[in-house]
Amino acid sequence: MGETQSSSQSPRELRGKKLYGYAFGNFGLMLASMIAGSYSFIYYTYTINLDPAYSAMGSSISGFTGAIFSIIFGVIIDNKKPGRFGKRRPFILLGLPVWIITIILNWTPPLPPPAETTVIYWPTIAYVWTLGIIRSISGTMIGIAMMSMLPEQSQTLKNRTKVAEVQGILQIVSSVFSIGIPMILQSVIDRDSAKYWESSGPFIISAIIIISSILTAIGTILLIFMFFTVDEKFLKNMEFEKKSVIDTFKQTFVPIKDKNYRKFLGMRVFNSIGGTMIGMMVIPFVTYVLGRGKTISQADFLFLFYPFVSITTKFLWLWIWKKIHKWTGNDIMKTYKRCMTVYVLSAAAEAIFFYVFTFEITLILFFLIYGALLGSMFSMNLFSPPLMNAIIDEGAKKIALKMSKEKNVNYEQVVSQISGSYYGLLNFSFSISGAVTTFFVGLIFSGNEKNYLVINSIFVSMSFFFFLSWILLRTIKIELK
DSSP: OOSOOOSSSOOOOOOHHHHHHHHHHHHHHHHHHHHHHHHHHHHHHHTSOOOHHHHHHHHHHHHHHHHHHHHHHHHHHHTOOOBTTBSSHHHHHHHHHHHHHHHHHTTOOSSOOOTTSOSOOHHHHHHHHHHHHHHHHHHHHHHHHHHHHHHHHOOSHHHHHHHHHHHHHHHHHHHHHHHHHHHHHHHSSOGGGOSTTSSSHHHHHHHHHHHHHHHHHHHHHHHHHHHHHSOOGGGGGSOOOOOOHHHHHHHTTTGGGOHHHHHHHHHHHHHHHHHHHHHHHHHHIIIIIITTTOOHHHHHHHHHHHHHHHHHHHHHHHHHHHHHHHHTTSOHHHHHHHHHHHHHHHHHGGGGGGSOOOHHHHHHHIIIIIHHHHHHHHHGGGTHHHHHHHHHHHHHHHHHHHHTTTSOOOHHHHHHHHHHHHHHHHHHHHHHHHHHHHHHHHHHHTTOTTOHHHHHHHHHHHHHHHHHHHHHHTTOOOOOO
């Protein structure tokens, strides 16, 4: 089911300028969004001085908002009749201005809590929560529009794998920026004086505003570049019927009827829970788990060492899994399962850091164990998108076959009408699982900001969710060729 073809033309593929335009658009969205997602919790907890529970609640509310609008935008975009600028592309430009403004304003709360007073300060809380909701809506609109166009733009397994490879490389680069930059900031400040009124606070605020503005500007340019390089001219000749409100509502449940999609959805949700834990806990993990028993200079070096570990191990493991994939005869499912196995084992192995090692051994273990975790996590991006699009293909063919008994309908028309729903529900599940995870981790973290036992326990617990994800992956039965 991986390769598809309409009766009237050869399969479409993203090549050259279109391929890199699409990939860089996704990269542009992630570049600024990931640093906001990975550092906001730490920023508002350790610099702006909000209680971790309220910082986490802000992320959770934003996640719930994104979840709801994922479904809404998925169906709206599916049912939009193609116009002058296409069907899905206009939503990228529509959400872009609001996304730009909210990303930058994220780092500039006008009313931070008064210095050295209670951290439950509602003016700041209201600002953060409101801004997060607006940013989530605009970002979701852009993301769903981009993701849902891929099954139409790329119709062969070979090309989808190539797109996934380019996107995987760019996602690694964006992740290095999103975590590496905060790590470098943490290494050059006095971490015991990081509140906004203390010695290191103003530096953190100024630095993160400048860095975020630069990354947002780059992301904006890349999104605009994508808009003009990827076209949707092929949709002009397709027939689109206007649906009633009831039929449109029913469309949101179409993916749920797909057995393979339900399993894929569960697998990705469990991965999302574990990934959220990594994003929230990595800086406290380096500070209070790895840095435990280390000198100040050694602790500072750990923060500088992290970007090196991040970029080298991600590219190293990406190369390893590409080689393994080739040795399996390009069997996506077989390689995906092996990659997930390493993912589970490396997550569980983080338990070794409950014990304090010498500085040199800590560096080696961190590189090997955490590096395998990061590398496998990002390498899964080679296999997940092609699998998702193959599931959409299979679902569309079943629907087209069923509908053809009543009226003339072709496969491509069905893909155009359901891909937004499939990706919308996927993003809905990501957002919900991330929001719930953030909320509960924030509650556990509140009052335990420096407790290495709690921090590492949260970190290790992600292996349980990765294990559940691994089980579900093994139950998916689909032909990929």
